[in-house]
Amino acid sequence: MTTAAAKSLENRNIRTGLMAFAGAVAMLGLGYAAVPLYELFCRVTGFGGTTQRATEGEADLAARMGAAAGGQQISIRFDGTVAPGLGWDFRPEQRTDTVTIGQRDMAIYVARNNSDRPVTGTATFNVEPEQAGAYFNKIQCFCFTEQTLQPGQEVRMPVLYFVDPKALDDANMEGVEQITLSYTFHEAKK
Template sequence: MTLAIDPRAELSRKHRKVARFATVAALASLGMGFAAVPLYRMFCQATGYGGTTMRVSADTKTVPVAGKLMSIRFDSNVTPGMPWDFYPEHKTDTVTVGARDMAIFIARNMSDKPITGTATFNVTPEEAGAYFSKIQCFCFTQQTLKPGEEIRMPVLYFVDPKILNDPDAKKIQEITLSYTFYPVEQDAKQR
């Protein structure tokens, strides 16, 4: 005696299998969508890709290279409509490669309301990102300024001497560190 297989039951089983696979794929895609930004940021910070600077701890040993100087240019921006003045205290600095240095950025809230902002940064040329090491920075930290309030924000950094041995980067004579301040989302919704 042979058992007959119901073609509709077999088709229904295949449809459930495809539906489970599609659900798993959709959930995995959703998860990757949420993870993409932090994973990309970690990748850039680890490699210096896209002009992302390297982060180092305050106890990192630095060794200045006598006679090897680098010009650092500081750039500052705010997104359109954000009522802040934001600028570097000094637009350029000449540093010894390997020596720690500090730049000061100043922000002032020009509005009549408290505004919270956060800054992102990049380094150009991109090849320099892997060698521009920040020890302390205000980036990715929310800064709330009351109406008319002004703050000074330090950036402690050094240019890693390894830049001198990289064939793609050793001819770099000027590095630009650029920051852009954005309003934090709840403040952007209030305007």
């Protein structure tokens, strides 16, 4: 093999090695970015029943849109469970409510720490049917932060929410008469 051919082969090998290294670094970066990107995707689209977070201004706009839509109503069902080993009781004060689409409403959940130690919990949530997640907006929620309960402590925790009137224009929401808001409390990771 000539010197020029050997040099060309060496350059190609270096280029291939650098491209493989760059590909590995890119895959590592995508691996770290996958979870936040997936969470962002779910929040934006409501995928998998992920609810939306709203501001007071968005709630006011939804109320005006809801009034213009004729005050249609929908049933909301509330569900609350705890992960095994948490040592809490957790339930909604009221199992169902009928709300006007676009209007703010409040649900109250009750949690009680039955253990003999302080326990910090965090709530995961979901909405069913899945397509309703894009239209179920929470303004304030205990699920936005961790909750610490002392031994024997019982607390009432509110969720301020509304159903976006845009749901009335979505063919996938046609025939949906009830939305279920579910929470599960887990012990927070230390």
